[in-house]
Amino acid sequence: MGWLSLAIWTPIVFGVLLLALGRDDQAPLVRWIALIGSILGFLVTLPLYGGFRLGSAEMQFVERAPWITRFNVNYHLGVDGISLWFVLLTAFITVIVVIAGWEVIQRKVNQYMAAFLILSGLMIGVFSALDGVLFYVFFEATLIPMYLIIGIWGGPNKIYAAFKFFLYTLLGSLLTLVAFVYLYSRSGGSFDIQTWQAMPLSATAQTLIFFALFAAFAVKVPMWPVHTWLPDVHVEAPTGGSAVLAAIMLKLGAYGFLRFSLPIAPDAAHEWSGLMIGLSLIAVIYVGLVALVQQDMKKLVAYSSVAHMGFVTLGFFIFNDLGISGGLVQMIAHGFVSGAMFLCIGVLYDRVHSREISSYGGVVNTMPKFTAFALLFAMANCGLPATAGFVGEWMVILGAVKHNFWIGLGAATALILGAAYTLWMFKRVYFGPVANDDVRQLTDINAREFLMLALLAVAVLGMGLYPKPFTDVMDASVQNLLAHVAQSKLN
Structure with a gap:
């Protein structure tokens, strides 16, 4: 297990541990475990910066292992100069959010802290994934803890806001899945993102792929005119939820443009x-x-x-x-x-x-x-x-x-x-x-x-x-x- 796997799974493991504790009468212990988990999650990201080779555009800290062998899906991780800082930023903001909710959250404390720790690991997974299926799983999985954070600890209209957040972002992502399946078939059965980036495509295919990816990433940024979900969600979300949503989750869409839209469909990106x-x-x-x-x-x-x-x-x-x-x-x-x-x-x-x-x-x-x-x-x-x-x-x-x-x-x-x-x-x-x-x-x-x-x-x-x-x-x-x-x- 390399540093990227540690950065992803350390907060997730601590999050699962918090869910196992399960009672509000253990809130003081829960808070300390959450803080230790978030700090450890941040500390294991620091060697990524310390060991990063400047001047290289190659993927670094690469990890690869077979996952779903029948469809050639791999547990494939790596970071470059575009993604490295977002891994560190995610871990840093998670520490801040745990401190912010220390005294404020009095109900279901273990579930609240667990949701943020698990969300942290999933978002780091998005920034690290070099396999299309792995990216998509992490990308969609981030919706679940944020949906719960809004829907359980949010304001008076929290259910409306949670549903709006979930539906907007999920519907946009369905076209991305179609694009990924097409790229898989065109590449001869590979979900490797770097293989997709090197693959020649026709003008029509590039345009269709560009807008299929746009449907997911534009909603996530969010770009005008698909931004209307964001103010409603921010108003209803608890403070920690708003902080993570603004600080990290909006970046997932913008990161998607750089990792997928521009390199896979460059001619369509120029045209549009x-x-x-x-x-x-x-x-x-x-x-x-x-x-x-x-x-x-x-x-x-x-x-x-x-x-x-x-x-x-x-x-x-x-x-x-x-x-x-x-x-x-x-x-x-x-x-x-x-x-x-x-x-x-x-x-x-x-x-x-x-x-x-x-x-x-x-x-x-x-x-x-x-x-x-x-x-x-x-x-x-x-x-x-x-x-x-x-x-x-x-x-x-x-x-x-x-x-x-x-x-x-x-x-x-x-x-x-x-x-x-x-x-x-x-x-x-x-x-x-x-x-x-x-x-x-x-x-x-x-x-x-x-x-x-x-x-x-x-x-x-x-x-x-x-x-x-x-x-x-x-x-x-x-x-x-x-x-x-x-x-x-x-x-």
């Missing part, structure tokens, strides 16, 4: 890049305007996530190194920043039990430490230089200008809109005189909440001040992908 750029710009500009009028903090940050992920897909489909690298950096940064934004909203909700902006005002007067963290994350959400939120967006805008000035100009408007809706929310919630008795009775963050936010603050500032470790890892793989996509694969 105008459509993808158009949809991305609508997400960046229109959804940013929608965020401006939200009264619910979670909805505002949810729409903000759609706008920020629009930068990612824009970067991917302008086909230059700045765009793709910027999109990847933006995905990682968005994981830190959006997760932090939702956790900050959770801190307030745990005390006041309201997400409405109008329920707050003058929070800085009663929670100065917390407000300092919230300000940092708000600035990062605006794309302030020296924060993680700036690096990826700036790279994508530079890449877009290199591709087409007007596309770059359109993307740059998102920085203005992002600053507008984030600062508008921050001003009304945190600044001014104390607005009501609820705010007057607030107590500042405790040691657990301080630790949770401090870890994210270090990540946001560290990435903003020194992004080189991130770009160094992905550079060779991005160059290799661009070279591959530039070659025609028409029969």
